[in-house]
Amino acid sequence: MIRSVISLLALAVAPGVAADGGLNPQDLLKPLSGDWPTFNGDYSGKRFSSLSQINQTNVHKLTLAWVLQPHSVGIKSMPLEVNGILYLTTPDNVWAADARTGRIIWHYYRESTGDHIGQRGVGMYGDWLYFETPDCHLISLNAKDGSVRWNIELADPKLGYFATMAPLIIRNHVIVGVSGDVTDIPGFLASIDPDTGKVQWKWWTEPKPGEPGSETWPRGTDAISHGGGMTWMTGTYDPDLNQLYWGTGNPNPVLNGDIRKGENLYTCSIVALNPDTGKLLWHFQPSPHDTHDWDAVQTPILFDDEYQGVHRKLLAQASRNGYFFVLDRTTGEHIRTMPFIATDWADGIDKRGQPIPNPQKEPKPDGVLVSPGSDGATNWLAPSFDPNTGFFYVSARRLWSMFYMTAEGKPEGWAGRDRNLWADSTLEAIDYKTGKIGWKHDIGNGEGSAGILTTAGNLIFTGDNSDNLLALDPQTGKTLWHVNLGERMEGAPSTYELDGRQYLLTPAGGVILAWTLPQE
Amino acid sequence: MVLTKISLIFLSAALIASAQQHQPTPMPRQQGAEDPAAVERGRALFRSSCGFCHGNDATGSRAPDLLRSPILLHDDHGTLLGPIIHNGRPEKGMPSFATMKDDEVADIVGYLHHQANAALHSAHVPGDYPLSKLLTGNAQAGKAYFYGPGGCSNCHSVTGDLASIAKKLSPIDLQQQMVYPSDKKIAKTAVVTFADGERCEGKLVHQDEFNVSMICKDGWYRSWPRADVKIEIHDPLEMHRELMSKYTNPDIHNLFAYLETLK
Numbered sequence: 001m002i003r004s005v006i007s008l009l010a011l012a013v014a015p016g017v018a019a020d021g022g023l024n025p026q027d028l029l030k031p032l033s034g035d036w037p038t039f040n041g042d043y044s045g046k047r048f049s050s051l052s053q054i055n056q057t058n059v060h061k062l063t064l065a066w067v068l069q070p071h072s073v074g075i076k077s078m079p080l081e082v083n084g085i086l087y088l089t090t091p092d093n094v095w096a097a098d099a100r101t102g103r104i105i106w107h108y109y110r111e112s113t114g115d116h117i118g119q120r121g122v123g124m125y126g127d128w129l130y131f132e133t134p135d136c137h138l139i140s141l142n143a144k145d146g147s148v149r150w151n152i153e154l155a156d157p158k159l160g161y162f163a164t165m166a167p168l169i170i171r172n173h174v175i176v177g178v179s180g181d182v183t184d185i186p187g188f189l190a191s192i193d194p195d196t197g198k199v200q201w202k203w204w205t206e207p208k209p210g211e212p213g214s215e216t217w218p219r220g221t222d223a224i225s226h227g228g229g230m231t232w233m234t235g236t237y238d239p240d241l242n243q244l245y246w247g248t249g250n251p252n253p254v255l256n257g258d259i260r261k262g263e264n265l266y267t268c269s270i271v272a273l274n275p276d277t278g279k280l281l282w283h284f285q286p287s288p289h290d291t292h293d294w295d296a297v298q299t300p301i302l303f304d305d306e307y308q309g310v311h312r313k314l315l316a317q318a319s320r321n322g323y324f325f326v327l328d329r330t331t332g333e334h335i336r337t338m339p340f341i342a343t344d345w346a347d348g349i350d351k352r353g354q355p356i357p358n359p360q361k362e363p364k365p366d367g368v369l370v371s372p373g374s375d376g377a378t379n380w381l382a383p384s385f386d387p388n389t390g391f392f393y394v395s396a397r398r399l400w401s402m403f404y405m406t407a408e409g410k411p412e413g414w415a416g417r418d419r420n421l422w423a424d425s426t427l428e429a430i431d432y433k434t435g436k437i438g439w440k441h442d443i444g445n446g447e448g449s450a451g452i453l454t455t456a457g458n459l460i461f462t463g464d465n466s467d468n469l470l471a472l473d474p475q476t477g478k479t480l481w482h483v484n485l486g487e488r489m490e491g492a493p494s495t496y497e498l499d500g501r502q503y504l505l506t507p508a509g510g511v512i513l514a515w516t517l518p519q520e
Numbered sequence: 521m522v523l524t525k526i527s528l529i530f531l532s533a534a535l536i537a538s539a540q541q542h543q544p545t546p547m548p549r550q551q552g553a554e555d556p557a558a559v560e561r562g563r564a565l566f567r568s569s570c571g572f573c574h575g576n577d578a579t580g581s582r583a584p585d586l587l588r589s590p591i592l593l594h595d596d597h598g599t600l601l602g603p604i605i606h607n608g609r610p611e612k613g614m615p616s617f618a619t620m621k622d623d624e625v626a627d628i629v630g631y632l633h634h635q636a637n638a639a640l641h642s643a644h645v646p647g648d649y650p651l652s653k654l655l656t657g658n659a660q661a662g663k664a665y666f667y668g669p670g671g672c673s674n675c676h677s678v679t680g681d682l683a684s685i686a687k688k689l690s691p692i693d694l695q696q697q698m699v700y701p702s703d704k705k706i707a708k709t710a711v712v713t714f715a716d717g718e719r720c721e722g723k724l725v726h727q728d729e730f731n732v733s734m735i736c737k738d739g740w741y742r743s744w745p746r747a748d749v750k751i752e753i754h755d756p757l758e759m760h761r762e763l764m765s766k767y768t769n770p771d772i773h774n775l776f777a778y779l780e781t782l783k
Contacts, residue, residue, distance in 0.1 A: 156593075159593055160640075182640055182643055183593075185588070222580055226588075342765070344765070365653040365654075366654050366655075367654060368769060369764060369769075369772060371764070400699075400700065402696055402699060404692075406642065406644075407642055410577060410579040410580075412579060412585075413640055415639075415642050416643075417644050417645045421696065422757075422760075422761060422764070442729070466726070466728035466729075468730070482730060
């Protein structure tokens with residue numbers, strides 16, 4: 001697909017051209033190909049691109065096209081690429097850049113208080129961008145010049161809320177989640193009107209007392225109001241079922257579950273919602289009664305399958321607690337649970353497919369050794385699913401940590417902490433039909449930080465813990481090409497096509513590098 | 521093999537960097553530095569005047585948990601809390617404390633902010649974490665584990681490298697170093713053999729899928745493509761990693777109780 005040139009000059013003097021630069025929400029319904037228009041590329045969360053110009057026969061010829069140095073902090077975000085323009089973020093910052101050259105078109109900066117731990121990217125609707133901030137605001141920017149259209153507070157930062165995630169656009173809904181677990185506050189997901197900034201609906205992670213799910217919290221105490229269940233990673237969407245899928249984070253107090261006996265719905269859960277109303281359709285809880293900060297926010301990837309002669313719509317998650325779950329996404333029916341790495345915290349799997357926490361592995365004042373630690377067997381690093389291999393790829397960690405419950409009296413906030421001891425990381429290919437590991441590829445000591453991209457070029461792109469960018473064979477995990485980027489990849493690779501050339505985009509520390517094949 | 525003198529510099533550095541990335545970052549509070557005496561005065565006043573309803577630690581009883589109160593979290597040195605304490609909230613059943621002196625109100629406000637800050641910063645295991653909390657094991661059983669199934673005495677000596685170890689390390693550090701040492705001086709060593717049979721021995725600097733590098737005995741840094749050399753790595757912490765999947769909770773606490781006797 002060859003795109004028209006959109007230059008800064010054209011943007012400035014010919015507003016008519018810019019109409020071509022926007023994003024119709026209908027375009028998000030297409031499988032991932034020439035653009036990268038939403039956090040996960042498309043609604044399915046597969047991060048599988050149908051581009052194949054870069055493939056196994058030529059990947060070793062990849063050459064550097066350009067470098068974008070925004071002079072900010074480490075990039076943990078997914079740049080969007082729409083009609084030849086990139087939209088890149090770090091906390092407090094948004095840049096638009098020319099996807100052909102890496103040259104910056106405009107820069108938006110807004111200083112804020114709040115947790116600056118990371119920023120995942122913007123959402124786009126028409127000519128407008130949607131950006132979440134460390135002080136928990138949602139800001140709509142004009143994609144043409146970065147000017148502010150409106151700015152709303154999603155939740156009170158004084159209470160401990162902040163925001164990092166990339167909004168998901170579904171028709172005229174801007175779906176936004178929030179972060180914050182150092183104080184005991186309830187999580188929620190909200191739908192915002194893209195034009196006015198008005199709240200269309202809010203779904204709270206904890207049910208109100210008396211509602212379904214509230215029976216999983218102690219009665220007659222204020223436990224349920226301590227909340228938790230932050231919605232800090234972008235979910236996925238099935239347009240045919242009109243179902244939105246989202247993962248929720250840990251309950252509070254984080255490490256002390258004594259005052260919240262029970263499963264604590266809908267924390268550490270995968271929930272299906274109606275995106276038009278916010279109504280809960282079904283739920284599944286990877287970590288019932290979590291006491292280790294194992295947020296179940298990892299991308300719930302959507303793919304289809306023929307199972308015993310029946311076509312099924314599936315959802316799979318490799319969860320932070322070390323287990324891989326496959327569900328029927330129409331109904332939420334559980335299909336499969338398998339560990340994707342050795343862990344030591346569960347006493348088996350119950351009839352619903354949910355791991356049974358071993359009380360001996362709950363944090364204690366005298367210290368408990370647990371694997372994985374609170375950073376998890378995986379975390380925010382994007383997984384990927386390749387429909388050609390049937391493998392679900394995840395960056396997995398064997399991680400050990402000592403957990404201490406330090407609080408005295410009634411616990412509030414974290415009420416304890418774990419201290420990391422040792423970690424070792426592998427890229428894994430999980431066969432969703434069995435839950436077994438097809439292959440493992442060692443990526444080194446420490447905690448992996450890079451997300452994963454798969455492409456129709458029969459390639460996986462990711463990074464290892466020694467700063468190497470890797471291209472692997474998705475069938476075998478064999479390395480086909482690598483280069484030392486000089487810094488760790490904390491975001492994920494992505495790809496798009498411009499002027500008939502396929503570009504591979506890789507964050508490395510605080511810079512973005514673009515790779516292409518040499519021009520003949 | 522409890523406390524060897526060698527460590528995985530790169531692993532430790534990577535883990536520390538990684539852990540820092542993922543640590544929850546408490547929000548800074550707008551209140552100034554606390555006066556411990558004022559906090560204690562406030563604690564006593566709060567217990568006598570407010571604790572019956574709000575709980576002695578302000579986490580709620582028949583009246584709400586104040587540590588999660590938006591009023592407290594928005595308060596700046598009593599600008600919001602002071603009037604409420606003085607005037608009460610009759611519509612919610614809270615009595616007024618009209619006769620309370622301003623400095624007493626200030627002490628209560630200081631105490632409440634102190635409590636909220638403690639919750640906010642609770643994602644932390646302090647370096648002076650008390651021994652009394654950690655010392656739940658049996659030293660005799662720990663000694664038996666040290667010389668028996670733990671295999672610790674294969675590498676360590678309580679009169680050698682571990683002599684007086686409990687005096688050298690704080691209790692919380694001793695427990696963690698016992699399970700997995702993070703001493704930055706510890707390093708993997710390696711022997712690299714080339715195709716012609718020549719060898720290089722020394723300290724391993726880095727290895728990944730593609731290359732290996734080390735400081736050889738002559739003091740020079742050298743690196744090679746992994747495919748070109750044969751490499752044997754000696755990792756002094758290997759047994760610590762093996763033990764991590766074998767330890768029971770009592771093993772760890774008994775062994776810690778034994779090491780804590782080495783003063």
